[in-house]
Amino acid sequence: xxxxxxxxxxxxxxxxxxxxxxxxxxxxxxxxxxxxxxxxxxxxxxxxxxxxxxxxxxxxxxxxxxxxxxxxxxxxxxxxxxxxxxxxxxxxxxxxxxxxxxxxxxxxxxxxxxxxxxxxxxxxxxxxxxxxxxxxxxxxxxxxxxxxxxxxxxxxxxxxxxxxxxxxxxxxxxxxxxxxxxxxxxxxxxxxxxxxxxxx
Numbered sequence: 759x760x761x762x763x764x765x766x767x768x769x770x771x772x773x774x775x776x777x778x779x780x781x782x783x784x785x786x787x788x789x790x791x792x793x794x795x796x797x798x799x800x801x802x803x804x805x806x807x808x809x810x811x812x813x814x815x816x817x818x819x820x821x822x823x824x825x826x827x828x829x830x831x832x833x834x835x836x837x838x839x840x841x842x843x844x845x846x847x848x849x850x851x852x853x854x855x856x857x858x859x860x861x862x863x864x865x866x867x868x869x870x871x872x873x874x875x876x877x878x879x880x881x882x883x884x885x886x887x888x889x890x891x892x893x894x895x896x897x898x899x900x901x902x903x904x905x906x907x908x909x910x911x912x913x914x915x916x917x918x919x920x921x922x923x924x925x926x927x928x929x930x931x932x933x934x935x936x937x938x939x940x941x942x943x944x945x946x947x948x949x950x951x952x953x954x955x956x957x958x
Contacts, residue, residue, distance in 0.1 A: 763795055767802070774805040782816045785809060786824035789832035789842060798834050807846050811853035815864040819907075822871030830875040843880045847872070851884045859897055862904040869911035873918055885919050892921065895928030905929075905936035 770788070773780040788806050792799070810825060817825060825846075832842040839845050850868065859865070869888050872881045892898065892912055900908065909929045915921050 767795070767797060767799070771799075771802050771805065774802070774809050780809065782813050783821055785813065785817070786821050786828055788828075789825075790828040792834070793828075793832045800834075800836060803832075803834055803842060803845065807849040810846060811849040814850060814853060814868060815860055817864075817867055817871070819867045819870050822867040823874040826871045826874045826881075830877060830880075841880065843875060843877065847881050847884045851887050854884070854887050854891060859891060859893075859899070862898055862900055862908040865891060865898065866904070866907040866911035869915050873914050878918065882919075885915065889915060889919060889921055892925055892929070894922075895925040895932065900929075900932050900936040903937075905933035909933045 770791075774788075785806070789803075792802070814822070826843070829846045830841075830843045834842040836845065839848070850872070854860070854868070860868075865888070868884075872884045872888060875881060878885075892915075895912075898908065909926075912921055912926060912929050916926060
């Protein structure tokens, strides 16, 4: 391994263990970097999973999708923990607490990310827990555009593993109510319009 590559990896390892030095938007690029450098470091990847599980509520929709896709493309295999994607899914599943619903936008981002990989079967445990987190659609606090984002995510989740009709109906009703009470934010919900069009 070239000295400059080794130095970069040491610096990355230190930053992963000191979260305040690693910005959230950098997380999706970590597995991509490790794959390009052909690095197979189990401890380094464990640290990456730990940071992702700790900061997942701060990732945007696109960042979350990149996080899952790039991890799926990282060819790392552990004897008992499985593929890189399986390990990320396990960390995210453990971090999601249905008893403490996360912000709607964070929940929508995680749904979007967990549905991004091509080998979606690996995400089954997380998808099931996301469905549990939706509950009956009443326990999640909804505000403005966030409500539509969550509704679109629930629609994606429904296509993948099924979400109860009452839950979808409740989310749809509450989304309309939240939008009626909030100022119009067209740029905030652009992706959800596309997603809802696909549903039709």
